[in-house]
Amino acid sequence: MTDLVMGLALMDLSVQIGALRLKNPLMSASGCFGYGVEYADVVDLSTLGAVVVKGLFLAERPGHPPPRIVETPAGMLNAIGLQGIGVHRFIREKMPELRARKATVIVNICGTTIDEYTEVARILSDVDGVAGLELNISCPNIKEGGISFGCHLGNTHRVVSAVRRATPLPLIPKLTPNVTDVASFAKAAEDAGADAVSLVNTFLAMAIDVETRRPRLSNIMGGLSGPAIRPIAVRMVYECSRRVRIPIVGIGGITSAADVVEFMIAGATAVQVGTASFVDPFIWGKLESGILDYMRRHGIERVSDLTGTVDVPGEKRT
Amino acid sequence: MTDLVMGLALMDLSVQIGALRLKNPLMSASGCFGYGVEYADVVDLSTLGAVVVKGLFLAERPGHPPPRIVETPAGMLNAIGLQGIGVHRFIREKMPELRARKATVIVNICGTTIDEYTEVARILSDVDGVAGLELNISCPNIKEGGISFGCHLGNTHRVVSAVRRATPLPLIPKLTPNVTDVASFAKAAEDAGADAVSLVNTFLAMAIDVETRRPRLSNIMGGLSGPAIRPIAVRMVYECSRRVRIPIVGIGGITSAADVVEFMIAGATAVQVGTASFVDPFIWGKLESGILDYMRRHGIERVSDLTGTVDVPGEKRT
Amino acid sequence: MPVDVNAEVISSTRLSGDYGVVAFRAPAIATAIRPGQFVMIRTAAGDTPLLRRPYSVFERLRDTDGGVIGFSILNKRIGVGSQLLYDAAPGTRIPCLGPLGRPFSRPPDGSDAWMVAGGTGLAPFATLSEDLTGTGVRCRLFYGARTGADLFCVDRFEPLGVQVDRATEDGTLGDHGRVTVPLARELAARSGASPVAIYACGPEAMLKAVADLAARHGRPCEVATERRMGCGMGGCYSCVVRVRTQEGSSRYARSCVEGPVFRAADIVWDEWDA
C-alpha cells in the first residue's frame, strides 16, 4: 500500500499488553513523570498509551538527601531513593484526578519484602482506574528489595509468582540491565506468570567530583539513564524478544520517534520515555506524529506490525 | 605543600603494576591504537605509560565484514571481530619497530581455548620488549572464547590460572562489564594469580537502521565505548577496588585529564584511553599536562597517591 | 500553566568575563511570569548537555508602546550550559519552558520590602521591585558581591526608587564584608513598630545567614532556592529542599513546584548543606 492511498484514518497505533489494550505504544517511564498529575496541565493524560507513576511502597519514603542527580555524557545519574507518598495516600490523593483525566494508569510497585510487594499489589487491585502493575525489582538505588530481587533468578521467580497470585491486574515486572543474561530474567518472569516485561531500568553508575574527591551523588552511586544507554537497551530488548513470548516494553534513552521505532523493530510491543520527557515535557505529541509519519512513509497500517521485525541475516556471526 | 613551592621537577607520574613500573598511568586501549607503530610518527611511543596493542590470537584472523562501527550518543559501537595478524607475524613485523621506539609494550592476548591462550602467552614470554600481557577474556564480538571465559567465574579462574603458569610476565586479565557482579570476577582473577585487572571492555549493544530494519553492524551486535559508558565504568572500578588488593587499570570513556583523575580516585592505578584517541591522536600529551596541572593545584607529588582516595561518607546509604 | 517557546535571542550583553544578560523574545512566558518564578532553558539541541538549565527571570522586556515581548536572564558562566548561554548569538533560537514554580508573595499591607541579593541572586528582584514599587510598597535592596566590579545592573533599581545598600567582600564598594553586614546593621536600627518583609536570593550559605538574621529580628522572610533540577515540572524529585511539616516532623519538598521560593521558617536549615 502506498503513501497516496494511506491516510491517517487508516492507521492503528494501538498495542496489546496482556489483557490491556493501549491506544498507542507510548508510556511515561516510572519516576520520570511524577504521579502524572504534575503534567496534567501540559499533556492530555488520556492521549498517552499509559501513565506509569512513580514507584510506590506500602508506606511513605523520604528518599535520599540531595544532590540526587548529576548530568553525564548524553545521560544522567539519579539516586532519588524512591521518595514517595505510599500506596494509600496515592489512592486517596492522586487517583481521583488521574481517573478524572481518563489516564490509563500503571502503578510501579516496590517492596523490601515479598509480602510488601504482594500487599501493595493486593491493595491496588481493587482500585478503580488502575489498569496494570509494573513490578519494580530493578531499582539500583535501594539496597534492600529492589535490585536484590532483580539480580537473582530465583528471587525474581519467587516475587513475580507471589504477586501474580495476589492480583488479577496485568503484571509487568521491570528488569534491571545490571545482570549477565537479562533474557534469562525475562524467561523467569514469564514462567512465573508475568503478562509482559519492561526493560531497562537504569545502569548502576558513579561520578566523582575530582576537586573535592567526593561522589557527586549523596547516595554515592546512582542509575544511568538517557540516550547514552540506548544501544545497550536495544540489544537487551532484542535478546529478550528471542527468549520469551510475552510482550516487551522497551525503555532506555528514547528521544525521538525513530528511537521508538527502533525499539519496536528490535522486539518491543510498547515503550516508555523517561529522561527525554524532562528535556521536553511536550514530547508525547511529537513522538506520536513522528511514528505516524514513519508508518505513512513505509506503508504500515498497524504499529504493532513493527514489533520484532528486525531483519537479521541468518544467525549472529561469530 | 603549596603551588608555589611545588615545581614540575618534584612531581612523580610513575605507577606500579605488579613488577611493572610505568613512567605514567596512561596506556593506549587495545584495539584503539593498532599495533602502536601506526602512531609512531605522531606520538613518541616511549612517552606512554604503555602501548597496549590490538588483540592477538595464535593465528591470523580476518575479522568481520563492514560496516564494523556505528556512532551512538556520546559513544560508538564496534564489531571489528578481532582482525589480526597473529602472534608470530606480530613478533616478526611489529616488535622490532616497537623496540626501536622504546615503547613499553603490553600485548592483549586472545584465545578460543585455554590452550590457545597459554600458547600465545608462552610464545610472547620469550620476546624481547614485551613488558606484560593483557588477557582479553571480554571481547563481546566473538562467541567462542572471549566473553564465554569472561562471563563465568569458573572459566575466568581456569584461564587466568593456566596462563599464569605459562608466563612470568605481568598478567592483566581484562574484565567485561557485561556481568552482574564484576568485582567477583576481579577477585577470581586475583585468586588465580593475576598481577592486576583492567576494566572495562565494551558493553554489548545494538543499533538498528529503522529505514531498512537491518542492524547497523554486519555482526548484528557490537561493543559500546566512549564517554557514554564512563559513569558505569567508574562505578565498576570503584567496586573492584573494594574487593581486590591487586592494581586496577581503569578504562571507559576517558577524554580528559579530569576523567583520568576520576578513575584513579575511584580506585585505578593506571588507565587506558581508546575511543578518545580516535578523535584526538595527540591526546596523550594533553592528558599528561592536565594531570600535572591538577597535581600542582592540589599539592600532590606522586600521582599514585590519588589511587582509591574517593571520600565516601561512611557506608553507602540505602 | 507553562509553555515551551522556541525563543529568539534578541540580545546578549556581556557584563564581564563571566556575567551576561541574555534577552529572549517570548511574550507568552514574559506576560505570565511573576517575580521569583523561573524558566527551564535548553542550552543546546542534541544530547550534550542533555538537561535544561533553570534560570530566574531577570527583566520583563517591553516594546516601544510598553507591550511585554520577552524577558532576560542574568547569567553567570560556571559550566557548559551557562557558557553556551554566555556565547549565544542574537538571532539564535533557544527553547525556554516557563513560567515555573512558586513566586514571592506580597509583603503584608503597610510593610516595606527588603531584598537581599548575592551575585546572580539579583535576578528575581528586578521584577519584584517593579511590581512592588508599582503598587506603593517601599523597596530596599541589599546587594553583595566579591568585588565592586561584580555589582551589576544597579541601574535597573534606582530609577524605581529602590534604595540600594552595597557590600563587597574586598571592600571596594559599600560595606566591607558580606551583604549580611549592612543587613544586620539596618535590621538592628529599625524599630519593631515599622514592619518589613525580607526576600533573599543568592548562594546557599547567604540564604541561611539571612534567614537567621530575619528570625532573630522576628521579620518574615522568603528565600529563593537554587537546587539541581532535572525537569522543573515536579516529575523527577531531584530538586528537593528539606521543609518542616505541620506535624512537626520534616520532609523533602520539590523546589520546582513547592518552591523555588520558600518561607525561610519552613526550611530545615540544619540539613541545608546536605
Next chain:
Amino acid sequence: MPVDVNAEVISSTRLSGDYGVVAFRAPAIATAIRPGQFVMIRTAAGDTPLLRRPYSVFERLRDTDGGVIGFSILNKRIGVGSQLLYDAAPGTRIPCLGPLGRPFSRPPDGSDAWMVAGGTGLAPFATLSEDLTGTGVRCRLFYGARTGADLFCVDRFEPLGVQVDRATEDGTLGDHGRVTVPLARELAARSGASPVAIYACGPEAMLKAVADLAARHGRPCEVATERRMGCGMGGCYSCVVRVRTQEGSSRYARSCVEGPVFRAADIVWDEWDA
C-alpha cells in the same frame, strides 16, 4: 606525517540546499596534501557527534602571491556532521587532521588521465587535475549527477584545459543516464594504441561499474573509496575494503592507510557491498 590544525573557516559557500564548499586556513595540511588524500574533521567540540568525519581535500587555496594557505572541501549534507559543516560560519575554528591516506598515482608516461566523478566524488579531482595538467598530462573529466543542477564547480576544471563530459540521470544536462554512459562510449571509441589511466570517485555502485568497464577495456584504474572511519590513522580497523593478496586469496585492508585510493584490480568487487 599528519598534523592536527585547529583551522579557521575562511569561507562557507552554499552551492544548493545540500551542497557547499567550506574553505579552511591550514597551510601545514594544504602544502603537504596530495590528490586523493583526505582529512579527518572534528565537526563539533564535545561528545556529539563524537567521531571525526573524513573528507577529501577539494581545492588548494592560495594567497595573492600564490602561496598555499589552506584547502577546501566539497560537502554534501547527509547527517549531523555534514550539517554542522554546511552551517559552519566563517571565523569558527574546526580541528582538521591530515593529510591522510594513500593518494592517486601518476599515470604511466604518455598516458592520458580520465577522471570519473559522481556527486561529491568530484572533490579529489580538482587537485589531481591541477597536478597532472601542470605536468603535461592530458586530462578529461566524466562527471555525473542526478540532475543538471547538481553538477557543481565545473568551472574549476575547464580553465585547466580539462575536457568535461557530463551525464545526468534525468537527462537535463549532458548524456541521459549514469556517468558510465559517456565513459563506456568513449572507451569503446578510443584506440587501444593510445593509453589512458582511469580514476574514479563517487558512490560505491559507480566505482564498481567503472572498475568493470576499465577491466573490460584493459585500462588501468584507481578508485577512491569511502568507508566508515573511526580514526583515519590505522588504529581501529573499521574502514576495511576486501582486497586480493599475492597468494591469490583475499584480506581486509584498512582504507585509511592502504587507501582510500586502491587499484581497482586489487579490490574483491563481489564482497564490495558487504
